Amino acid sequence: MDLRHLATLDAVATEGTFGKAADRLGYTQSAVSQQVAALEKAVGGAVFDRPGGPKPVRLTPLSEVVLAHGREVLARAQATEDAVERFKAGEGRVDIGTFQSVTNVILPTVVRQLLTEHPNADIRLFEEETDQPRADGLDLVFFDGRLHGDVEQVKILDDPYVLVTRPGQFPAGPVPLHALHGAAMVAQPPICDQARVERVYADAGVEPLIVFRTADNRGVLSMVRAGMGLAVVPRLALDLPTDLDTHELEEPGLSPREIYLAWQANRTLSPLAGRVIELTKQAAEQL
Amino acid sequence: MDLRHLATLDAVATEGTFGKAADRLGYTQSAVSQQVAALEKAVGGAVFDRPGGPKPVRLTPLSEVVLAHGREVLARAQATEDAVERFKAGEGRVDIGTFQSVTNVILPTVVRQLLTEHPNADIRLFEEETDQPRADGLDLVFFDGRLHGDVEQVKILDDPYVLVTRPGQFPAGPVPLHALHGAAMVAQPPICDQARVERVYADAGVEPLIVFRTADNRGVLSMVRAGMGLAVVPRLALDLPTDLDTHELEEPGLSPREIYLAWQANRTLSPLAGRVIELTKQAAEQL
DNA sequence: TCTGATGATAAGCAATGCTGGTTATTATGA
DNA sequence: TCATAATAACCAGCATTGCTTATCATCAGA
Numbered sequence: 001m002d003l004r005h006l007a008t009l010d011a012v013a014t015e016g017t018f019g020k021a022a023d024r025l026g027y028t029q030s031a032v033s034q035q036v037a038a039l040e041k042a043v044g045g046a047v048f049d050r051p052g053g054p055k056p057v058r059l060t061p062l063s064e065v066v067l068a069h070g071r072e073v074l075a076r077a078q079a080t081e082d083a084v085e086r087f088k089a090g091e092g093r094v095d096i097g098t099f100q101s102v103t104n105v106i107l108p109t110v111v112r113q114l115l116t117e118h119p120n121a122d123i124r125l126f127e128e129e130t131d132q133p134r135a136d137g138l139d140l141v142f143f144d145g146r147l148h149g150d151v152e153q154v155k156i157l158d159d160p161y162v163l164v165t166r167p168g169q170f171p172a173g174p175v176p177l178h179a180l181h182g183a184a185m186v187a188q189p190p191i192c193d194q195a196r197v198e199r200v201y202a203d204a205g206v207e208p209l210i211v212f213r214t215a216d217n218r219g220v221l222s223m224v225r226a227g228m229g230l231a232v233v234p235r236l237a238l239d240l241p242t243d244l245d246t247h248e249l250e251e252p253g254l255s256p257r258e259i260y261l262a263w264q265a266n267r268t269l270s271p272l273a274g275r276v277i278e279l280t281k282q283a284a285e286q287l
Numbered sequence: 288m289d290l291r292h293l294a295t296l297d298a299v300a301t302e303g304t305f306g307k308a309a310d311r312l313g314y315t316q317s318a319v320s321q322q323v324a325a326l327e328k329a330v331g332g333a334v335f336d337r338p339g340g341p342k343p344v345r346l347t348p349l350s351e352v353v354l355a356h357g358r359e360v361l362a363r364a365q366a367t368e369d370a371v372e373r374f375k376a377g378e379g380r381v382d383i384g385t386f387q388s389v390t391n392v393i394l395p396t397v398v399r400q401l402l403t404e405h406p407n408a409d410i411r412l413f414e415e416e417t418d419q420p421r422a423d424g425l426d427l428v429f430f431d432g433r434l435h436g437d438v439e440q441v442k443i444l445d446d447p448y449v450l451v452t453r454p455g456q457f458p459a460g461p462v463p464l465h466a467l468h469g470a471a472m473v474a475q476p477p478i479c480d481q482a483r484v485e486r487v488y489a490d491a492g493v494e495p496l497i498v499f500r501t502a503d504n505r506g507v508l509s510m511v512r513a514g515m516g517l518a519v520v521p522r523l524a525l526d527l528p529t530d531l532d533t534h535e536l537e538e539p540g541l542s543p544r545e546i547y548l549a550w551q552a553n554r555t556l557s558p559l560a561g562r563v564i565e566l567t568k569q570a571a572e573q574l
Numbered sequence: 575t576c577t578g579a580t581g582a583t584a585a586g587c588a589a590t591g592c593t594g595g596t597t598a599t600t601a602t603g604a
Numbered sequence: 605t606c607a608t609a610a611t612a613a614c615c616a617g618c619a620t621t622g623c624t625t626a627t628c629a630t631c632a633g634a
Contacts, residue, residue, distance in 0.1 A: 001368065003290055004622095018581060031623055033581060038622090043371050046555050053631025054579040061426075061557035065374045069367035076363050080356035081288065084330050087352045139348075268333050270348035305612060318592055320612060325591090340600025341610040 003077055005039040006070035008032055009047060013067055016056035039066075086120075087271070093122035094272040097141035099192070100217050101159065101236040102259065103127055106142075109283040110276060121272055139273040141262045144193040144234075153262035154277070157284040159234040160256040161197065163247040164224050170247055177201070177253040180208045184229030186220045189213050193257045197232065200254050259284075290364055292326040293357035295319055296334060300354055303343030326353075373407075374558070380409035381559040384428035386479070387504050388446065388523040389546065390414055393429075396570040397563060408559055426560040428549045431480040431521075440549035441564070444571040446521040447543040448484065450534040451511050457534055464540040468493045471516030473507045476500045480544045484519065487541050546571075 011021035012032065019029040027035075040047050047063035059067065086092075098107055103125065114121055126138060147153055163175050170179075180201070185208040188194040201208060211229050214220060217237040224231045224244060234257045238246065261280055263269060269277075298308035299319065309319040327334050334350035346354065373379075385394055390412065401408055413425060434440055450462050457466075467488070472495040475481040488495060498516050501507060504524040511518045511531060521544045525533065548567055550556060556564075 001290075001364065003288075006367075017579090019579085028624060029581075030583085030625080033583085034622070037582085044375065049554050050581060051553060051631080052580075052629090053633090055632075057581085058554065060555040061379065061560070062371070062374060062555070065370050065379070066367065069363065069370050073360060073363040073367055076356065076360040077288065080293075080353065080360055083352050083356050084349070087349060088331060092348065092352070266338060267336050267345065268347035268349070273348075304610090306610085315593060316612075317594080317614085320614090321591070324613090337612060338600080339598090339611070340602090342601075344612085 001039070001042045003074065005035055005042065006066075006074055008035045009039060009063065009067060009070060010074065012036065012048065012057065013059055013063070018057070090118040090271050090275065091120045092270055092272050093124065094140070094270060094276060095124045095126060095138045096276065097126045097128065097138045097143075099127060099142060099144065101144075101234060102142040105236045105287070106156070106259075106280060106283050109286070110279045113279050113283075114272070114275060117275070118272065139263060139270065140276055143260050143262055144257050145196070146258075146260060147262045150265045151262045152265045153260040154281070156259045156261050156280055157287060158256035159236045159259055161232050161249060161254045162235050162238070163249060164221065164231045164233055164238070164242075165245045165247065166224065166227060167243065167245050169230075169245060172245075172247070174248045174250045176250045177204050177206055180230065180232070181206045182209060184209050184211045186210075186212045186214075186223045186229050186231045188217075188220065188233075189215055193234075197254060204253070288326070288329045290361065292322055292329065293353075293361055295322040296326060296350065296354060296357060297361065299323065299335065299344065300346055300350070305344070377405040377558050377562065378407045379557055379559050380411065381427070381557060381563060382411045382413060382425045383563065384413045384415065384425045384430075386414055386429060386431065388431075388521060389429040392523045392574070393443070393546075393567060393570050396573070397566045400566050400570075401559070401562060404562070405559065426550060426557065427563055430547050430549055431544050432483070433545075433547060434549045437552045438549045439552045440547040441568070443546045443548050443567060444574060445543035446523045446546055448519050448536060448541045449522050449525070450536060451508065451518045451520055451525070451529075452532045452534070453511065453514060454530065454532050456517075456532060460534065461537045462534045463537040464488070464491050464493055467495045467517065467519070469496060471496050471498045473497075473499045473501075473510045473516050473518045475504075475507065475520075476502055480521075484541060491540070 008021065008025060008027075011024050012018060015021040015024060018032045018036070022029045022032040025032070036048065043062065043066055045062045046060050047066060048057040049060055050057050096107075107125065111123055114123065141147070141151075142156070143153075144159075163170070163180075177200075187198075187210050190198055190213075209229075212223050214223075217233065218239075220231050220233060221238070221242070221244065223229070232249070232254070235246075236259075238244075261277060263273065263277075295308065295312060295314075298311050299305055302308045302311060305319045305323070306316045309316045312319065314322075323335065330349065330353055332349045333347050334353060335344040336347055337344050383394075394412065398410055401410065428434070428438075429443070430440075431446075450457070450467075464487075474485075474497050477485055477500075496516075499510050501510075504520065505526075507518050507520060508525070508529070508531065510516070519536070519541070522533075523546075525531075548564060550560065550564075
């Protein structure tokens with residue numbers, strides 16, 4: 001049994017004659033006749049009574065059964081094609097792994113543009129604080145630093161670290177790294193890029209005194225503002241404008257945090273995911 | 288897009304490799320490869336990521352869409368085939384037109400046997416008192432007398448008329464038709480075969496006095512029992528055994544009522560309807 | 575009796591679809 | 605590093621499918 005057979009059955013049942021059905025379907029009468037014969041062979045019984053002469057054919061009890069179910073089948077098949085079209089036009093779901101800075105700086109722009117283009121897009125964000133985020137199960141993952149494993153990734157932008165102090169605590173201008181030696185500091189927990197930051201400190205012989213750690217960027221800045229100590233944070237972690245002083249760090253020293261967008265290698269991406277990559281690159285260039 | 292394509296997609300998605308899917312489907316790996324290619328051409332995108340080497344293929348986002356809908360389509364197609372099988376095995380509905388005598392004497396046997404053979408049969412009876420019952424819309428129609436029009440029919444049985452009287456009203460044995468001349472009688476309304484009966488009376492110069500007409504056979508017999516008059520009814524209209532006297536009518540005179548089973552000519556009958564005809568013939572022979 | 579509409583059928587032809595064999599690619603283990 | 609195994613893709617060959625065209629048989633109505 002074939003979808004085309006069912007479509008032909010439906011057309012003949014609606015039109016009343018083989019010839020009219022053929023016109024509707026773009027076939028010849030002969031083709032319809034052969035298709036009906038094939039369907040009758042498949043179901044093992046006549047589906048039309050042909051009165052002969054210029055009278056319309058009539059359904060048999062068997063064809064009532066086939067037609068009732070067959071129309072369901074055809075409807076589902078049509079629904080499948082529609083769903084494919086919608087998918088290719090950009091409907092569907094996209095799961096994105098992210099983290100604080102990206103959530104606050106890059107993604108708002110991307111999400112807004114994507115929803116403008118595809119109002120029915122189902123965008124879901126997953127912000128999980130882990131050292132090596134799970135890329136499987138997600139379509140795209142933002143991460144600060146390269147991901148290892150079977151992934152493709154593009155560098156979105158360099159996010160330089162800046163020293164954050166209470167107003168007037170340092171004279172304006174760049175600050176050398178060794179100024180942090182012995183200083184009281186507020187910092188992130190040593191996961192993600194923070195681990196690399198502290199390795200750079202150690203390699204330079206700088207040993208700050210970490211007096212408080214929190215994964216919440218606003219918490220870090222609040223404690224700087226409260227006078228607990230200094231902080232070295234990526235520029236994107238700042239809410240700009242801010243009432244705190246910011247100083248570049250002298251070169252060579254702490255290289256910028258690199259933000260990557262990654263996805264499973266060798267996998268076909270959905271149109272939506274592809275568009276997210278494009279929009280993200282554009283958004284990063286605007287910064 | 289083809290049902291076979293969807294079935295192949297499903298098989299590959301389940302088995303993980305083209306070769307195993309081919310084994311399940313009874314094809315070669317090459318055939319599956321070509322079918323997947325055809326499906327990918329039809330939907331306009333890859334449905335599998337082939338990692339190469341002995342690793343299973345992976346679904347693409349597109350194929351998630353196709354597969355989710357496609358499995359629905361396949362399920363409906365299977366349901367269609369199942370429904371056809373059930374239909375051919377005798378499930379389904381059969382609508383039968385009937386009238387009092389048949390309802391009480393023949394149909395109980397037929398219905399009981401049919402339900403024994405096909406417990407899921409949906410039998411519906413329509414007892415309408417009309418002169419020319421509508422045969423369209425019904426699969427089968429019982430009628431007393433030939434139907435005119437585009438119908439096929441078989442004679443089920445001859446149902447001779449008998450005279451019904453209060454006990455002892457006539458001496459045992461056949462009664463001549465002219466004994467009814469001027470007699471008080473209870474009768475059916477002059478539709479169906481009753482019209483023919485009264486034409487036979489008139490042709491024989493017999494003019495009974497019809498004192499009550501009712502379409503209800505039990506009503507006729509009740510009034511005979513009550514002494515309102517005689518009645519001439521088909522033997523099948525009697526509840527046997529009865530407390531009333533019955534007499535055959537002398538030949539030649541009133542020929543038996545003929546009961547036919549009819550259906551639309553040149554129409555394919557359902558297996559169930561065909562079986563009803565068979566069982567009806569058998570039941571009639573038992574009488 | 576003729577005419578027009580219908581479906582069935584046969585022949586022809588292009589396209590489809592399967593098989594069998596081969597090739598290219600990748601992972602695995604020695 | 606190399607051989608082996610497993611995989612999908614590719615290609616040629618062949619049968620089948622499925623359409624079109626043309627013709628025929630049937631039936632209703634003028």
